[in-house]
Amino acid sequence: MPLDEFEFSVLKTIQTHHLIFPGHKVLVALSGGMDSMSLLNILLKLRQKLNCEIFAAHLNHMIRENAIRDEQFVYSYCKKAGVKIFVERFDVPKFCADRKIGIEEGARAARYTFLNRIAHENGIDLIALAHNLNDLVETILYRIVRGTGLSGIVCMKLKDENKIRPLLYFKREQIEAYIKRNNIPYVQDETNFNLKYSRNYIRHRIVPALKLLNSDLENAFSQVHFSGMMLENHVKRLIKKYSERIFRCGKRIIFDSKDMDEFEIIELVKYCAGQMNVDLNYRQIQLVVSKLNENSWSIDLSEDIAIKKGFDFFSIEKKCKFMNILKVGKPGVYKFNDWTFELSSEVKSNEYVFIHDQGGVCIRKRKAGEKIAGVKMKDMMIDSKIPAFLRDEMPVVCTIDRIIWVPYVYVDRCFKERKEDSLVLNLLQNPYSCILELRKDERRKMV
Amino acid sequence: MPLDEFEFSVLKTIQTHHLIFPGHKVLVALSGGMDSMSLLNILLKLRQKLNCEIFAAHLNHMIRENAIRDEQFVYSYCKKAGVKIFVERFDVPKFCADRKIGIEEGARAARYTFLNRIAHENGIDLIALAHNLNDLVETILYRIVRGTGLSGIVCMKLKDENKIRPLLYFKREQIEAYIKRNNIPYVQDETNFNLKYSRNYIRHRIVPALKLLNSDLENAFSQVHFSGMMLENHVKRLIKKYSERIFRCGKRIIFDSKDMDEFEIIELVKYCAGQMNVDLNYRQIQLVVSKLNENSWSIDLSEDIAIKKGFDFFSIEKKCKFMNILKVGKPGVYKFNDWTFELSSEVKSNEYVFIHDQGGVCIRKRKAGEKIAGVKMKDMMIDSKIPAFLRDEMPVVCTIDRIIWVPYVYVDRCFKERKEDSLVLNLLQNPYSCILELRKDERRKMV
Incomplete structure (x- = not known):
């Protein structure tokens, strides 16, 4: 037939x-x-x-x-x-x-x-x-x-x-x-x-009422749909294009928004939040947009997910408790938040200090208003382009009387030289290296 | 107060x-x-x-x-x-x-x-x-x-x-x-x-009916408006970003769509058409989208404006008549369509041929099915990456019995050597050089 x-x-x-x-x-x-x-x-x-x-x-x-x-x-x-x-x-x-x-x-x-x-x-x-x-x-x-x-x-x-x-x-x-x-x-x-x-209400009441304005309502809406489909494909391509700017680090998804426009940033925020099974509502999107020009902030997206901004970085992250202090004594592996250190007799990494004092060291979070050689730790972190949302998790390595090392921020030169009996504190893993390396050229040189 | x-x-x-x-x-x-x-x-x-x-x-x-x-x-x-x-x-x-x-x-x-x-x-x-x-x-x-x-x-x-x-x-x-x-x-x-x-119909009939579905209809529509505003800014930024890919050549606006997605191409088409005071309607947009994967086509946008595609180039152009043939006799400036030549005793350009025959030459458009040394002119133009919409305007320089020069496509070597009494036909201006130079590396080498 x-x-x-x-x-x-x-x-x-x-x-x-x-x-x-x-x-x-x-x-x-x-x-x-x-x-x-x-x-x-x-x-x-x-x-x-x-x-x-x-x-x-x-x-x-x-x-x-x-x-x-x-x-x-x-x-x-x-x-x-x-x-x-x-x-x-x-x-x-x-x-x-x-x-x-x-x-x-x-x-x-x-x-x-x-x-x-x-x-x-x-x-x-x-x-x-x-x-x-x-x-x-x-x-x-x-x-x-x-x-x-x-x-x-x-x-x-x-x-x-x-x-x-x-x-x-x-x-x-x-x-x-x-x-x-x-x-x-x-x-x-x-x-x-x-x-x-x-x-049924839409079908039998609204649509007939709208058809008095345009009898070919279906065509009008298929225009909207068609534009919407093209837009959706554009957004998919955008996210693919920017995929190398999205980093999955521990409990975080971080992306680098440098040179992106509002629309692109919001689409990336929605995408990353989606990866954490969170849908942003309109109020949240408006709030994020209103703060795009501000440097450091945090907005709760759900009970356990927050979005934070620091410099050009956006972090969508699970809320969780940070470690406050960790005593480093015998040789071995130490985990402080997402950072992994190893105390050993050998240099095993590019990032390390020598530990001269057998009294041991501790790794702790920064303290409010803390200074190193008269300079505020906060300012040093800003100069080192550490995004605000990472600052309270950064490991601060101390002996009994001084700060000897804050990776990417500060190192006391005395502890870069080997002495007899020194042990080595190696930074083995750092999930944020991708972010922290990214702005290396922009970091102000530390003395 | x-x-x-x-x-x-x-x-x-x-x-x-x-x-x-x-x-x-x-x-x-x-x-x-x-x-x-x-x-x-x-x-x-x-x-x-x-x-x-x-x-x-x-x-x-x-x-x-x-x-x-x-x-x-x-x-x-x-x-x-x-x-x-x-x-x-x-x-x-x-x-x-x-x-x-x-x-x-x-x-x-x-x-x-x-x-x-x-x-x-x-x-x-x-x-x-x-x-x-x-x-x-x-x-x-x-x-x-x-x-x-x-x-x-x-x-x-x-x-x-x-x-x-x-x-x-x-x-x-x-x-x-x-x-x-x-x-x-x-x-x-x-x-x-x-x-x-x-x-009044919308205000007093439609809106109250829709408010039964959502009493905060205004908020729902301000969401749509807000998204629309961000999108509009994104498009503005897109066009700015791609501005170096938009060329104004004579009666044409041409843009290079290489690696753009559908959404981007349509926005550029709308922008370029807007520059010619044409608004694309939905049917036209749909038609353009349906032909994006085809290589060479032309669609009328209004009585005197058309959009044409050739390779990755889109040309939005005023329709007009092309010159068919132009006799080149005495030294002087000759205009063929948008191309400017000068016949003189000196070389004045990077693109030129020597004219040995005082009988003169003519510049004409290509003829259907025409061949040069057994090869179809059309295939030569394709190999030379001349977009279809330019091919009928290209100057074909001939003596009485042969084609000696088609800029960017073919030149007869005999006419690249100076003889006594030779005059020089210089190509002074070519509005499409921006386009034609762009794909130089992709052009198949001519013998």
């Missing part, structure tokens, strides 16, 4: 955007509603041309009474059509009650877990979802209105890892007309439970 | 965003409505603290009957308050009829012309506009719904050249409360004539 106009348009979309490649196995998420039934029928009609294999999967969420009716409907439809279908039941209400999450959120999670598992177990490449342009408009509207800033705009994508949405740029009315034209049976959809009120 | 809370918040906004500097003269655009009357009163109260001078300006648009009442109201109010006010009348209906433009568009243009002129004539630094957060929400909604993509989001700014909007982040209800609290008189606003229906 030749393709009708709608099927042909879907084929064009699949080809232009490279959604399906020859040999692909495609799993249609089949609720039994109009959209997914259309998608299944269209893909079945295109499968020869696309040279792909079509499967279906249906999860009975066990929420609504007629869920069994839907399950039986899609099962027998696929049997008749000769399509292999995977059907499972999952007690979503129980799952959500156990986890204290909303029914929509739980259903969504269960569905995607199910689809991904079926795909994985059966060597299936792609999961085809039946979202249409109206879903897209409604979702963008919902997200903008609820307050997600620009990031809310990129909510559904034609292709998103193993998920494809071949109907995303088609209107609901086109799909309905296709269903009618071809006498395709369907059931009422079972999705969007909790969101139902908002969704 | 001490500042009240609202006045203090406005002061903070002015200070945080550096809207007004000491010594500035500020002109309040005073319609007489609630917003502008508030703004005037607040600025008068802050003028000592800000150390600035306040003026007012009112344009009677001569549209509504009570325009005269408004004019008299603001005039006498300012007289009483001791504020210098500039009042003028302008026949907007006639102006719009003459120009066949909408009344809102015409009123807006007339108003801004008036305000800028008054500012210029009186050495005034800033024009203060009274737009509020609700205006912002309504404008963003209107623009997204009407279809402007992301660029619609950045519609009003706190500071935009000489315009400032100190009330932009305050809600209408805050302004109303301020007016009431202080018994400030006002008239009904005279703006938004044609837009009135849409404006």
